[in-house]
């Protein structure tokens with residue numbers, strides 16, 4: 001049959017397609033009036049796995065950095081748990097959207113395994129409480145180099161909070177943390193009967209063609225199959241999901257994995273990060289081997305932005321935090337008019353066992369907010385006059401920095417993937433300045449608690465942050481931080497150790 005051949009177009013199938021996907025608003029309204037099953041998006045049974053993002057435990061969640069970490073995690077749709085010493089105070093500060101656990105790092109019996117259940121990462125912002133020396137009132141203000149301050153003292157033992165407390169926490173976390181696993185989105189080997197609630201045929205009938213396909217469950221597999229025809233200038237058959245409501249947040253993952261058995265043809269996987277029907281589709285072509293099961297990994301960064309079969313060079317990469325739909329297609333065309341070299345008109349079939357979001361690179365499971373200066377007390381040649389108060393007053397403050405360093409060592413030896421952040425002096429400044437990082441513990445300066453909260457969250461998201469310990473301050477001029485670059489420029493702890501052998 002030639003491309004130009006005309007065949008009888010099927011209005012019924014065209015109508016079925018536009019109503020299934022609610023393409024035309026008018027149809028949508030009409031359908032809502034007369035079809036109780038289609039009354040609302042949310043009344044559809046969900047045949048896909050829609051969960052919140054990873055579960056994160058924040059320790060020291062009532063503190064200056066901790067409460068900011070919690071706020072940002074909640075805004076980013078994470079499932080957040082918080083360890084607090086006082087539940088009532090915790091609720092006042094953190095509100096209702098966070099599951100609170102009452103506990104004290106220095107009292108192991110209060111640290112329950114349940115608080116780690118299902119948790120993929122811990123952000124630890126706790127620190128020994130430092131307060132003005134008892135009886136030190138505003139009328140007895142002290143000045144140091146013109147700056148007003150109160151003589152500080154520690155309210156608790158730094159050895160207990162920073163070291164023994166860290167031992168208690170890390171022991172519990174390493175025993176009970178949940179490894180980050182792949183997220184199965186569609187498991188057709190454990191079938192639900194309502195596959196047709198989510199997936200529907202979308203063939204070239206919408207453009208006047210006569211190809212016909214469908215998706216059905218057979219022997220614990222989904223089969224995308226049918227007949228593709230180039231008549232009436234057509235040449236594609238596909239199945240697409242209705243829009244996910246709400247869109248899937250897959251930003252914790254690297255890409256999509258398909259387990260398929262095909263017929264030797266080349267197919268396309270297409271996904272979208274817009275709710276509109278006809279927006280940019282992000283495409284990836286994959287070859288199948290005749291009657292042989294294959295695992296196809298599609299990194300998000302390898303998806304090609306395409307609008308109506310033409311590539312869109314200026315388009316942004318897929319925003320994996322809002323994935324609205326997925327589609328499998330057999331098309332005569334690749335992109336920009338080139339032909340699919342493995343295309344043949346006629347019958348076809350692709351078996352799909354599952355579709356999941358996958359991860360291959362480990363990410364940090366434990367982020368510790370420590371402090372710049374932890375290795376400085378007792379360092380030969382140090383000019384104390386130039387050092388921040390915590391270094392100068394380490395002894396008066398119960399060896400706070402020394403015990404923080406011991407706490408860091410506990411984390412580094414735990415076997416967990418970790419990131420240790422050592423901020424310079426913390427301020428209430430907005431986090432609108434780029435961050436500057438260094439290793440070797442010589443950095444001086446200051447940094448906003450907001451910026452540290454964001455840095456801690458980036459550290460659980462980016463694999464480049466794993467097993468790195470570093471100091472951080474903010475630059476003087478406002479600007480953006482390139483997080484990937486920031487972490488990539490740092491040396492891993494094990495690499496440093498190897499260098500020392």
Ligand SMILES: NC(=O)c1ccc[n+]([C@@H]2O[C@H](COP(=O)([O-])OP(=O)(O)OC[C@H]3O[C@@H](n4cnc5c(N)ncnc54)[C@H](OP(=O)(O)O)[C@@H]3O)[C@@H](O)[C@H]2O)c1
Pocket residue numbers: 059060061062063064065066084085086103104105106125126127128129130161165369370371372422423424425426427
């Ligand atoms: N201040 C600075 O300039 C500076 C500089 C560099 C690094 N740091 C370090 O950065 C981290 C965050 O600073 P921040 O200003 O957010 O501290 P913060 O406001 O004092 O908060 C400390 C948090 O730790 C909790 N905590 C203390 N002892 C605990 C225990 N035994 N068990 C459980 N939780 C406990 C506190 O709970 P409660 O609310 O119950 O007291 C509070 O939530 C700290 O480790 C701090 O030492 C500070």
